[in-house]
Amino acid sequence: MKASYVTIVFLWACASFAWAQSKPATTQPRTKFPRPDVKYEHGPDSKRKDGVPRGKIETFTFKDSKVFPGTIRRCAVYVPAQYDAAKPAALMVFQDGVGTYLPEDREYRVPVVFDNLIHAKEMPVAIGVFVDPGFKRDELPKPEEKGARPENRSFEYDTLSADYVTFILDEILPLVKREYKLNITDDPDGRAICGQSSGGICAFNAAWERTDQFHKVVSQIGSFTNIRGGHVYPDRVRASEVKPIRVFLQDGINDNRSCQLDRNWVLANYRMAEAFEEKDYD
Numbered sequence: 614m615k616a617s618y619v620t621i622v623f624l625w626a627c628a629s630f631a632w633a634q635s636k637p638a639t640t641q642p643r644t645k646f647p648r649p650d651v652k653y654e655h656g657p658d659s660k661r662k663d664g665v666p667r668g669k670i671e672t673f674t675f676k677d678s679k680v681f682p683g684t685i686r687r688c689a690v691y692v693p694a695q696y697d698a699a700k701p702a703a704l705m706v707f708q709d710g711v712g713t714y715l716p717e718d719r720e721y722r723v724p725v726v727f728d729n730l731i732h733a734k735e736m737p738v739a740i741g742v743f744v745d746p747g748f749k750r751d752e753l754p755k756p757e758e759k760g761a762r763p764e765n766r767s768f769e770y771d772t773l774s775a776d777y778v779t780f781i782l783d784e785i786l787p788l789v790k791r792e793y794k795l796n797i798t799d800d801p802d803g804r805a806i807c808g809q810s811s812g813g814i815c816a817f818n819a820a821w822e823r824t825d826q827f828h829k830v831v832s833q834i835g836s837f838t839n840i841r842g843g844h845v846y847p848d849r850v851r852a853s854e855v856k857p858i859r860v861f862l863q864d865g866i867n868d869n870r871s872c873q874l875d876r877n878w879v880l881a882n883y884r885m886a887e888a889f890e891e892k893d894y895d
Contacts, residue, residue, distance in 0.1 A: 648867045658729040659722050665732045666694035668724055671793060680780040684747025684765050687711040690789055691724050691741030693731050701798035703739035705805040706781060708770060708812030710743025740797055742789055746770065770815035771841040778819035782826060805829035811836045814843045824856045831861045834868050837885050839875035850888040859895045862886055
């Protein structure tokens, strides 16, 4: 055992020395975690297909929030062509919805995907509600103010409380039902909530706080990090009774990384996945 250990150390030292000798005299600074510019091809369900009826999209501005006073935001509603007011429709809520998930020329293209999957009967007839984070202004930014960031986004999305889901349940959904006369299911098994980055932890937090309302979560590159205390979630999941939540958890190895455990997005998502596995979540 001891001889094997010495041999391994010796070989490692030789390899290290050879690598050092082989380096050019002048080298560029080495990036610890290189981030290649990778673009994935969209699958067939993310592209328009002949013969597939299109849902209807309505946009609106919301500025009368009591949960987040002094904010204004863009919102939208997607109603599939197959919607029948006599039958309660499923629901999916998207954070960063109008700016990120709704446009057909960006990555997610939700209306296209919903049209295709509902038509193919691979998902139920579902209403899509798209909500952007709030600007702390009287009016929305002008079109020429490109790149304007919603000032209230982190406060709404990264805070570990029931405030955001209360905002959705008590303010946005009643308005959507009332103004667009939509019959949306009250069954939490028929309700999903989705977001990316801070919107990802926001989606999970909404279901965690109000499991009676949402049983399905899609978190993409979720910020389960210490922006506003979100790094505690793996331990919180382990310490709590299992909740009837199904989670689609996604991240990539080129996400934000830090030597600090509570500021490393990749490790944070691994830790969340491990906690779910330990507690036997789906």
